Every structure is written in structure tokens, then in C-alpha cells.
Amino acid sequence: MLASIIYLKKPLPLTELQDLFHADKRSLAMMLEAFSPVILNDGVGRVEIYHASLRDFMINPLRSKQYHIDHARADEHLACCCLDFIIRQDSIRTPAIPASPRDLPYPYRVWFFHLYHAYPSSKLRNLLALFADKTLQHWIQAPDIDNFVLAHDVRSARNTCLSLVTVLNMLNY
Secondary structure, rough: OHHHHHHHHOOHHHHHHHHOOOOOOHHHHHHHHHHHOOOEOOOEEEEEEOOHHHHHHHHHHHHHHOOOOOOHHHHHHHHHHHHHHHHHHHHOOOOOOOOHHHHHOOOHHHHHHHHHHHHOOOOHHHHHHHHHHHHHHHHOOOOOOOOOOHHHHHHHHHHHHHHHHHHHHHHHO
């Protein structure tokens, strides 16, 4: 949980974290309480780390030693959470791509970023296949295909997937 909060592109309100991590409010509040010495959570505003130096410490393996947070693993978890959120949301409503990126929830705005930096685990590959089969098809078929946000996301995802295929082929997966 701490790794995910550290690697979010921006601090999120408790309700958005709850949706992103698919956690009930009570469980999430209890997890955040465990990290209360280093995480600011007033229950109303955004959940964030108290100071950026914590992030710097946690990502430096020489300084943090056993507490080191691997960037690729943290982004893998966040990419999985984003893809899972998008798949869940798009399964319960007709997908609509807003004209402005500011109108989109966090997972829609940054899923491709976390995917690009993620370790290619089997869980991530399975979610990506489900996403490509269910959600991405609808996005591409949407009448709003000229939408810059969608075009950028699809292009970024394509480049990331091609990179992942290359890496997996090199590793003989």
C-alpha cells in the first residue's frame, strides 16, 4: 500500500484510492492508519506522504535496504489496479471518453504510464489481455476516435505492449 501511494502520479482522495484499490472504506482506513506516521490522511482531503524525502529514501536501495520499493513492481501493482478499475467501470456502464483529461478518473489518465514502467507479471499480462479484449475494443470502435486523449493512450499502450513482447521474447516467456 505504501509503495503504491508513493508511486502514484498525484495524491488522491480517500474515495478515489478506495475505488482504485477496490477496497472497502474500513479496510483501507485501517491500512492507512498503520502508515499514519508517514502518510497524511485526514479522511477528507488527499492521501499523501508527509515529505518527498520519504519517496527518495524508499526508492534508493542503498539507503532503504530491506525497505526498498522496486519501481517496476510498484508500477506493476498500479497498472493492475488501473486496468482492473477500467474493466470494472466499463463493464457496468457504456464507456464514454470525455473531451478533457481532467474529467477522467485517475486510472483512465495514467494507466498507460504505469503499464509502461511495470514489471510484466502474469497477472498484468492477463489483465492486459482482458482489457484489450473487452475495453480497448469499445474505445477504438467509439465514434470519438479522433479524441486526442484516446489516440495518445492507445498509441502509448501499443508501444508499451510491443516493448513488453520484445522483453518477454528475450526472456523466453
